Amino acid sequence: MDRQPGMSVRLKLTLSYAGFLMLAGVLLLAVVWVFLLRYVPETIYTGPPGPLTRPGLVDVPDRSDLLAAFVPKAAAMLAFLLLFSLLGGWLLAGSMLAPLTRITNATRLTGNGSLSHRIQLEGRGDEFRELADAFDTMLARLEAHDAEQRRFAANASHELRTPLAITQTLLDVARGDPDRDNGELVERLHTVNARAIDLTEALLLLSRANQRSFTREHVDLSLAMEEATETLLPLAEKRGVTIETAGDTTPTIGSHALLLQLTTNLLHNAIVHNVAGRGTVWATAGVRAGSAVLTVENTGEQLTPQFVATLGEPFQRGTQRIRTDHAGVGLGLAIVRSITQAHDGTLTLTARPAGGLRVTVRLPAAPPHTGEVAAHSAAGSSTSTPTDN
Template identity: 75%
Template sequence: MSVRLKLTLSYAGFLMLAGILLLAAVWVFLLRYVPDQALIVPGSAGTLTGGVFPIRSNLLRVFAPRAAAVLAFLLVLGLVGGWVLAGRMLAPLTRITGAARLATNGSLSHRIQLPGRKDEFRELADAFDAMLARLEAHVAEQQRFAANASHELRTPLAISKALLDLARTDPEYDADEVIDRLHTVNSRAINLTEALLLLSHANQKSFPREPVDLSLFVEEATETLLPLAERQGVTIETSGDITPTIGSQALLLQLTTNLVHNAIVHNLPEQGTVWVNSSVRPKTVVLTVENTGEKLTPERASTLTEPFQRGTARIHADHAGVGLGLAIVKTITQAHDGTLTLTPRSAGGVRITVELPAAAPHADDR
């Protein structure tokens, strides 16, 4: 049976039960206060003859058919009224079901937008609309990411094919040059694939969590990238305190390395500077990376965390990257329940702030 039919039968049954109880109460009242017989005096109330007349037997004969008629009326009223009321009550659920069917068929742009006062159905519809909005945004982001990833992966493959075709059709072409260029293109494809795998791993949040110190990752990242900074003519300045948090050592080290690497590569052609600072707040730890560089608008800065979005032109082609550095930073930050903020500097460059939940102090540290 449908829910509407169940509700209809429930309404009708409840109404019948209430009618039976009411009629039973009336019958008990009549049995208690109406005598078995009545003595009729001749000449009273227009009667010509006197005598004793039965009352209860006549009462039962008169009351029973009328009670049955009332119960029949209540049954019909309960069924018809219950069907109408159930339909009105379940109308919002019908709209929600229709929207769910459209979403199942792939239409995520449809919204219920249930009118009326806020009740349980309205809250359900609003929650469903919010879910559809998130799904639509997620699917659009995944489609855009897949298209960009396909484009980025197709480029090195197309270059490799062109180099191989050239080497095959032109025997006099320098084989060593072909090998060197294939090595460069293949390395870029490998880096892109590894970045995509890292991004997928961080998205799944399937990693062990343990106490870590972001300041140690800052030291390791700056030491690793110092030769690159020297070749770029960029100075790195670090400062800060111990910043304990909970998370994955590998992912948070990758986050810090990506931020410092991005700040070095997107910098002034010469005499650029990168500032890296770690600090502690009451409930969070903060990692801030700033750099000099070209001026960015707030709108442009907000798009840099999108996959395959690149800021200012890099200085050297050998560090062209794959366009996933800040996208990985954003994903790792979200996987650790943190927030990522990009703010353009008035003098040029950008300030990137990562805020993560602070680790609870150990008993020995209190």
């Protein structure tokens, strides 16, 4: 934004200091003048001259003499005070505004694209140092977010390039051998195209969650958990996985569609990354310590804490996911994390000692609606869905 040039803050502070000091000096001199006038009469009557008059005793100053002696010295003192206040105010304002200069320089560097610079203002805490620390924290978050976005863009480009390259190869093969049966080719193209569509939809959903562009409403996480369980029950039966759900009314505020997607992703991951034919998934929901808590656990292979810490990253895949027919696009837990952050919640991933993963989502709780409580009571607070093993 273009602005007209004006006085610097340092000059404004200098003039303010000088003006205040001059005003204080004038008031002080006025008080002194009023105090002296109380003891000096307007005129001195010495009487007619005579033989008894002693000249040394009648030389008493009056107010005119006081005015002639006081005003020049007061003016000189005010002039000295003006120069002293301007010089001192300029030096003092420069010392006070030095931290602001460093903050301004850091802001300019940030505007030019440098996010690695930090102010690191030394000294004890005050308003400028609080501002500098807050700015450093903001820069650290921006740098981490920028690095994450660059990594995400690179991974997304790679993931999108793979199905496109496969499609191009299949089309080149079909063009080079026109007499070949195209049934297998069409099937493979359908699979690759479906994967590309799933990846695109996942990217759009992830972008929507990151932008927080959704309408907030009253949502019961336990009902969303039951709805997701019913949707994924055929997949669980196909894989021989048992889903056990339990929970009370778990009200929160957010997007019903996104929170349902969050719950679906967690249950889908728990089913797919499980022990085929004899695995179990436990899903619970409830209010704890003022938070709406959703927990999904599953049996499975042993996971290291280092590996678990990376599962929330985009396009992070375990070896089992790659080998399965439900390979997905590597954005399941990344979407869960983004949706959780968009709802001001926290996501915790923990490796189970017996194998498998425990995922805990904590969201701000909200007062339950009467209709939701009644609906939840009618549906029952716990559900067990065993499957054929």
